[in-house]
Amino acid sequence: MNGRSRSALDRAREYFVDRGSVNARGVVRPEIVDSWERSRNAGVDATRLALPYEPDLDFDGSLTHCARPVLDDLAERLSGMSVAVVLTDADGRVLERRVGEGELQRRLDEISLAPGFSYAEEFAGTNGVGTSLEGATPALVVGAEHFSERLQAFACAGAPVRGPDGALAGILDVTCLRAEANDLMRFLAQQAATDIEDVLRERGGAGVRRVMAAFRATCARARGPVLAVTEDIVMANRAARALPAGDQDQVTMRAIDVGTGARPWQERVLLADGPARLMITPVPTGRPVGVVIEVVPSRSNLRLAGREEPLHRVLPAPPAPARSSALPGAGPGLDRPLAGLAGDSRAWRAAARALRTAASAARSTVVLGEPGTGKAAAVRAVHGEMRPTARWVTVDGSDPEAAVVLAGYASEASASPQGSRSAATVAIRHAEALDAAGAGALTALLEEVPPTWWVVGLVTAERTPEHGQIGEVLAGFATSVLIDPLRRRPDDIPLLATALLARLAPARRAGCTPEAAALLAGARWPGNVTQLADVLRRALAARPAGDITPADLPGEFAVSGTRRRLTPLEAAERDLIVSALVEANGNRSQAAAALGIGRATLYRRLRAFGITDVGR
Numbered sequence: 001m002n003g004r005s006r007s008a009l010d011r012a013r014e015y016f017v018d019r020g021s022v023n024a025r026g027v028v029r030p031e032i033v034d035s036w037e038r039s040r041n042a043g044v045d046a047t048r049l050a051l052p053y054e055p056d057l058d059f060d061g062s063l064t065h066c067a068r069p070v071l072d073d074l075a076e077r078l079s080g081m082s083v084a085v086v087l088t089d090a091d092g093r094v095l096e097r098r099v100g101e102g103e104l105q106r107r108l109d110e111i112s113l114a115p116g117f118s119y120a121e122e123f124a125g126t127n128g129v130g131t132s133l134e135g136a137t138p139a140l141v142v143g144a145e146h147f148s149e150r151l152q153a154f155a156c157a158g159a160p161v162r163g164p165d166g167a168l169a170g171i172l173d174v175t176c177l178r179a180e181a182n183d184l185m186r187f188l189a190q191q192a193a194t195d196i197e198d199v200l201r202e203r204g205g206a207g208v209r210r211v212m213a214a215f216r217a218t219c220a221r222a223r224g225p226v227l228a229v230t231e232d233i234v235m236a237n238r239a240a241r242a243l244p245a246g247d248q249d250q251v252t253m254r255a256i257d258v259g260t261g262a263r264p265w266q267e268r269v270l271l272a273d274g275p276a277r278l279m280i281t282p283v284p285t286g287r288p289v290g291v292v293i294e295v296v297p298s299r300s301n302l303r304l305a306g307r308e309e310p311l312h313r314v315l316p317a318p319p320a321p322a323r324s325s326a327l328p329g330a331g332p333g334l335d336r337p338l339a340g341l342a343g344d345s346r347a348w349r350a351a352a353r354a355l356r357t358a359a360s361a362a363r364s365t366v367v368l369g370e371p372g373t374g375k376a377a378a379v380r381a382v383h384g385e386m387r388p389t390a391r392w393v394t395v396d397g398s399d400p401e402a403a404v405v406l407a408g409y410a411s412e413a414s415a416s417p418q419g420s421r422s423a424a425t426v427a428i429r430h431a432e433a434l435d436a437a438g439a440g441a442l443t444a445l446l447e448e449v450p451p452t453w454w455v456v457g458l459v460t461a462e463r464t465p466e467h468g469q470i471g472e473v474l475a476g477f478a479t480s481v482l483i484d485p486l487r488r489r490p491d492d493i494p495l496l497a498t499a500l501l502a503r504l505a506p507a508r509r510a511g512c513t514p515e516a517a518a519l520l521a522g523a524r525w526p527g528n529v530t531q532l533a534d535v536l537r538r539a540l541a542a543r544p545a546g547d548i549t550p551a552d553l554p555g556e557f558a559v560s561g562t563r564r565r566l567t568p569l570e571a572a573e574r575d576l577i578v579s580a581l582v583e584a585n586g587n588r589s590q591a592a593a594a595l596g597i598g599r600a601t602l603y604r605r606l607r608a609f610g611i612t613d614v615g616r
C-alpha cells in the first residue's frame with residue numbers, strides 16, 4: 001500500500017462520507033464499499049466512536065475457554081511486536097485481548113478495542129471484526145478503509161470462528177497500526193481461528209457426551225420428569241415429555257444463563273399439577289456445557305413469607321422454643337446502622353434490625369446472601385453489640401474438620417446442667433457446605449442448645465439448599481435473614497468505598513472522584529463487598545497518590561466506550577437512573593415511568609452510561 005493509493009483512498013472515503021457514494025470505484029475494494037454503505041445505513045457516526053459496553057458478558061464461557069491456549073500461544077509468538085490479538089463473540093463483543101506491546105495497548109484503549117465493547121459494524125462501522133461478521137468471511141480492513149475516522153490509524157484482519165455445528169461462534173481478529181499492516185495478519189488470523197475451531201470440536205463433543213451420560217444416570221435413578229439442556233439440544237425422558245408445554249418451557253428456562261462456576265442448586269416452581277422442586281445439576285460442574293434438571297413434586301411447606309418489609313425476607317418460623325434471654329434485650333432504634341460497618345440503606349438497616357431481634361432472643365438464625373455481602377461481618381457486629389459478654393466461635397462448613405468441631409460444641413452444650421453454661425454465639429460460615437456428618441453434628445447442637453447460645457448458620461446463597469441433610473437441618477432454624485447484594489443497595493457503595501479505602505490505605509486518606517464513585521455505584525458487583533475491596537486495592541496500586549479516578553478502575557467500569565469523565569449533570573442523571581432501577585427491582589418500563597421518560601430514552605441513556613443490570 002503506497003502513499004499515492006492511500007491518499008486516493010482517503011479522498012474516496014471523504015467523498016463517500018460527504019455525498020454517500022463512491023466517485024472512484026477502482027480505488028476502493030467492492031466489499032469495502034458494501035460495508036461503508038451498511039455502516040452509513042446503520043447511522044454510524046464517521047467522526048466519533050460510541051460503542052456499547054457490556055460488563056456482564058460471559059468472559060469465561062466455552063469459546064474463551066477453548067480459545068485461551070491458542071491465544072496464549074499466539075501472544076507469546078507476537079510478544080514485543082506491535083500486534084494485538086482479539087477474540088469476540090458472535091455479536092462482535094470483545095471477550096479477550098492480547099497485546100504484544102505497551103504503546104499499542106494505550107492506542108487500543110483509546111478506541112475501546114477492549115473486553116466488553118462491541119465492534120459490530122452497526123456501531124463501529126467497517127472494521128476487521130464487524131465486517132468479517134457481516135459476511136461470515138475473513139476481512140482485512142486497512143487505514144482509510146475503516147468507515148470511522150477514529151480507526152484510520154489501524155489495520156485489522158478478522159476471521160470467523162465456527163462451532164462444531166458450523167454456526168458462527170465468534171471472530172478472531174489481529175490488529176496493528178496501519179503503517180505496519182502486512183499480509184501475514186490475514187494468515188495469522190485465519191490460522192488461529194482454525195486452531196480454535198479444532199479445540200471447540202474436540203472439547204464440545206466431549207462436553208455433550210458428558211451431559212448425555214449424566215442425563216442417562218439421572219433417568220435411571222429418578223422416577224419423575226428429567227430434562228437435559230445444552231446450547232443446541234434438549235433431551236427429555238418420557239415423564240418430562242408428558243408435562244404440559246408451559247411446564248416444559250418453565251423448566252427448560254431454568255437452564256438459561258447458567259454461568260461458569262455454577263454448582264448444583266434447587267428451585268421451587270409452580271407447575272400445572274402444583275408446586276415442584278427442580279434439582280438442577282450443571283455438567284460438568286463449574287464449567288457447564290449443559291444442565292440436567294430433575295422435577296420432584298414438592299412436599300415441603302417451607303415458603304418465603306410475603307415481604308412485610310420490602311428488603312428483608314423472613315422464613316416463617318416454626319413455633320419458637322419458649323426461651324427467655326438473659327442477655328441485653330431488644331430496644332428502640334433496632335434498625336440503626338451496625339457499629340463499625342459501613343451501610344445506611346434501608347435494606348442494610350432492615351437486616352440489622354432482624355439480626356438484632358434474633359440475637360437478643362437467641363433464636364437460631366440462617367443468614368442468607370450472595371458471596372461477600374457481609375454476612376459474617378454483620379453477625380460479628382451484632383454479636384459485639386447485643387451479646388458483648390458472650391463467647392464468639394466460628395466454624396467453617398467447608399473445613400473438613402467442621403463435623404468434629406461442631407460435635408465438640410454439641411457435647412459441651414449437653415454436658416453441663418441447664419443454665420450453668422456461659423453464653424456463646426456459634427456462627428457456622430458456609431453452612432451449605434457441611435457434609436452429612438457436619439449436618440448431623442449441627443442437628444445435635446440444635447437439640448442441646450442452651451437458651452444463652454445463639455446459633456447462626458451463614459449460607460453463601462440467597463436460598464437454603466432444599467435437599468440433603470443440611471437442607472433439612474437449616475429448614476429447622478427458627479428464623480432467617482437475607483443480606484441483599486450490593487446492586488440492590490447502591491446507597492451503601494460510597495460509604496463502603498470510603499470505609500474500605502480507609503482500611504486498605506490508612507495513612508493515605510484516599511477518596512474517589514465523583515465520577516469514579518458514580519461508576520462504582522452503578523456496577524453489578526457479583527462478588528459484592530469482597531469484590532469492591534479487591535477493585536479498590538487494585539485502584540490504589542494504579543494511583544499511588546490522590547483520589548481514585550475512572551481511569552484507575554478496571555476496564556469494565558469504562559463509560560460510553562470511552563473513559564471520559566462524566567459531567568456533574570451526567571453523574572446526577574446517572575445516579576437518578578440507577579436509583580429508579582433499584583426501586584423498580586430492575587424493571588425498565590417501571591423505572592422509565594417513574595422518571596417520566598420514554599422507554600427508548602431510558603435505553604439510550606443506559607447504553608450511554610454503560611448501565612446494564614442494576615436492580616435485578
Ligand SMILES: Nc1ncnc2c1ncn2[C@@H]1O[C@H](COP(=O)(O)OP(=O)(O)OP(=O)(O)O)[C@@H](O)[C@H]1O
Pocket residue numbers: 340341342343369370371372373374375376377378429430458459460496499529530533
Ligand atoms: N458493611 C461493611 N462494612 C465494612 N466492611 C464490610 C462490610 N460488609 C462486608 N465487609 C467486608 O467485606 C469482606 C467480606 O465480608 P464477609 O466475609 O462478611 O462476607 P460474607 O457474606 O460472609 O462472604 P462469603 O459468603 O463469601 O463467605 C470482609 O472483609 C468484611 O470485613
